[in-house]
Amino acid sequence: MAAYYRKTVTVFWQSFTLGTAFSGCWFLFYPNSLDRLIPGWLAIRFVPLFKVVAFFAPALILFLGLYLFNWFLIRMLAAEELGKRQEKIMGRLVDSLVSNEPLPYELDGLIDKHAWKSLKLFWRFK
């Protein structure tokens, strides 16, 4: 099993599952704990919306954290594969330069995305 995530969608579902589970437990066992955090100026009708946002906040924070951590893992553990992807992209960019033909911006997972991003200096969107 890989020590890092290959697809954004996997990171998203993992964060969503864990985050909402955490929120669910929190809301179940401490139902009124959020009340003191509600700002006084917030109209009463927006209180449910505040709670919904608060419910999904852990999932969002977890997603961002996991995503950044996954980036670090990819750089650390998938350096070889990342290098191969970068090499492939550079080759295609040279071909594109020679033939004057644009190439499609295709992303097959997070490694591809990181490879493209890391080479951003060498390409631009058409």
Added chain:
Amino acid sequence: MNWKRRQVLPSDLMRAFVARITSGKLEHFKELGNEVEALRRLQKDPIAELSRRFANSWKESNRYDSSPVRAADPVWGQVSIDQELSSLFSHPLLQRLNFIRQLSFAYLVFPSATHSRLSHTLGVCRLVDTALSTVFRKNIVYSSGGRRPIDLKTSDVRNLLLTAKAAAMVHDVGHAPFGHALDRFVGFLDASHPHAYPDKHYSILYLRTHLKECIAAMGAPDRIPAILGPDTTELTGWDCFIAALIDSPLDLDRMDFLSRDAHMSGLAMGFNCVEALLERICPFEEDGRIYLAFEHPCDAYVEDLLSSREKMYVNCYEEPRKLAAERVFTRLVESMVGRHGLSVPDIILTTDDQILSLLAQAAIGSRQECELLAALLHNVPYVVVHEVGIDSDDPRVKSWNGIRDKPGMGKRAYVDEPSSWERSIADAAGLGAEESWQVLVVVPEHNVRKYAEVEALILVQENGGYVASPVSRVYPEIETIVNGFRSQRRKFRVFAHVGLTKDKMKAVKAAAEDLFGSA
């Protein structure tokens, strides 16, 4: 923006980086890339790709030649191209004519008749020069009211001369390889847009596309296409005269090809009349148009020219072996176009040698085509076994006559019917479809019935003024004389390969007689 189909291009940094590590050899890599792509296409369908490449090689001008051209000519002595016209002359489309034989396969019978269409073009330029010099030397325009001096400035005369020579130079630029050999095929291949004279159609097309810049530099982008166009009724003034010099019943094109072909084939006829007729050329003005006319009396010269022309048709242009070779050639091209999806414009823009090399490659794998190609290259060993006149009462001939001039029926008359008759005769003679290459059917040329030359104008003095009347009215006897020759041209001919046994030859003859009736 379509996010799912985003495209990227190398950045400027990437360009600079690659340029640095390749030491500026990026262009070279690009060329290599193009070559690889072309090689891939070549591998996919070599015949189609080669024909495209051959055609493209004649389209772009390199424009480095701008000096006057002087050339020795075996017929007229010296021919010169003015500096203003040299870029047009050096255009690859014009130079392509140097690789097209004027008389197609006539060299089978007249081995010296291998002169190029470019030499004919130069000859017409020379005759245009002579004719206009004569006209402006005499400095007279005739009309029904009498005669008057030509009121043109020196610069206008020079401009007129250059326009006329440019028109002469490009009048044959749309010719397919081997001259008129393919006319009855490429002209009618597209039944919805038939061209009885495909060379004229493509000449105008090239003038409006690839040669546009060259003629625009002379200040006449639309004038020359209009002069050479099929409809000259819109022309006025001297443009009408120039159009008639290049293409009319007694034009300089005819005068040059007749003299040149006669000289190069060794048949030697019709020279004196050309010189005499050039001296008698005169402009006749009517309704703002200036017509080409010939000063009366000139019956002896007109008769000499027209009868020489007919003799040349009988003895050279429609010599049976030449016709057989043209039919073999047409069959090979038809088969190649069908099998490899070649486009007619690409075929038109090749030369004699280029199309022969394409045919040689296309013939690989087909016994029938290999045999036809061998016949074409080995002196066309076919003999006439049967011929029948175009005025025959045979129902098949009558039916063919009925469709030949109908709109949209040219393909059937000149492309489909001859092939179908060849197969029928081969089947009836017991040769079978595989051996049908041993039978050829040649149909008469499409314009053999019309005799336009007698419509040339003769200038006659009348009631203190002048009238321009057609030859047929001023010299009616000439039509009778030339018609005598013409009967020899109006024939369907069936050829058989000499390699056939006597019995098979007899069977082919019998089958041909069954098909077309006895002569």
